[in-house]
Amino acid sequence: MNGRKITSEEAEKSLLKAPEKAQRGDRLNFEDGLALYNCRDIWRLGRLAEQITFDRVGRNVYYSINRHINYTNICRINCRFCGFSRRPGQADGYVLSVEEVAEQARQAHQQGATEVHIVGGVHPELPFNYYRLIVEEIRRACPKLHIKAFTAVEIIDMAQKADLSMDEILMQLQEAGLGSLPGGGAEILSEEYFRRACPDKPGPEKWLAVHAAAHRRGLMTNATMLYGYIESPAERIEHLIKLRKLQDESLRNGKGRFQCFVPLPFIRPHEKPGEPSPATPDDDSTDVLTDLKTIAISRLMLDNIDHVKAFWPMLGVKLAQIALCFGANDLDGTVQQYRIVEKNRDNTTNSLSAEQIRALISETGRTPVRRDAFYRPI
């Protein structure tokens, strides 16, 4: 757990300064971010984040017609917060064939999807060729469909299996048709957190290195933050500052960058058969004030990442809609199938229609804009 704390006096001072700094366009520092987490006036924080959103990126709220495909739930890494993965040999583990993944993508494209989001567990045996063929097959079947695929840990695993550098893996996937990387697996970018929450997973520096390499290759990526598990607010702020720092470097290089930040609330998984309960808080998930503060503070701290997503499959549809008034400007998309968590907040479906998404956005007084993978209006 991160030990950095600020005194109540410092918090009070930062709390007074932070809104002014944000409004002036000055960069918020660690103390400012932490002070904002201590802020009890949630409405003031929300109004500030919303105003900064309008000033920086306008009043549009983006969504896409997309499809999530999870090609396997078998994973050799055993993150303690994960309810999705199954150990090799477990009865309800599955692996989709290359053809099955491509067929799901083809069906989604026929139904109007412009983007697929493909991630899975770190399967111990699938060779690099499997992943490359998935991309090649989809590209062949649907030349115009954007392929956003494989989190940093999957890229690292491919590099290890193929005995190639990350750069070579990214190059080969790009040649096969990969369009961008999703932002999963960042969790909380702290060595100490990884040691406690996911000790078998390649550490935070590796996650950052994959995204830096992708940006250097001109790939756009996203960044997530899994909050509400065992981290402190200070660790969340440090996570945001690390992302902001990498984004500064990537923007200087002028090629790829983070397009969107996606805060993901921890949702307690059902117990995995035969495995110890994960070390979780008592509750099933984070409290609503933490969710809304996290959205707003992300918007204020990440002054160089344009888009903040309210990811409704995990926040729940109702809270995701409110998050649009707290600094979010992206409601993800139709999704169609989301297997990473077993349930979401309001037990809604795993799929929303474009009409439902547009209505949710319009009710907040914002303009719904269907986007492509690079936030260009369609």
Ligand code: SF4
């Ligand atoms: S979070 Fe990802 S890497 Fe960790 S156990 Fe789950 S599927 Fe595997």
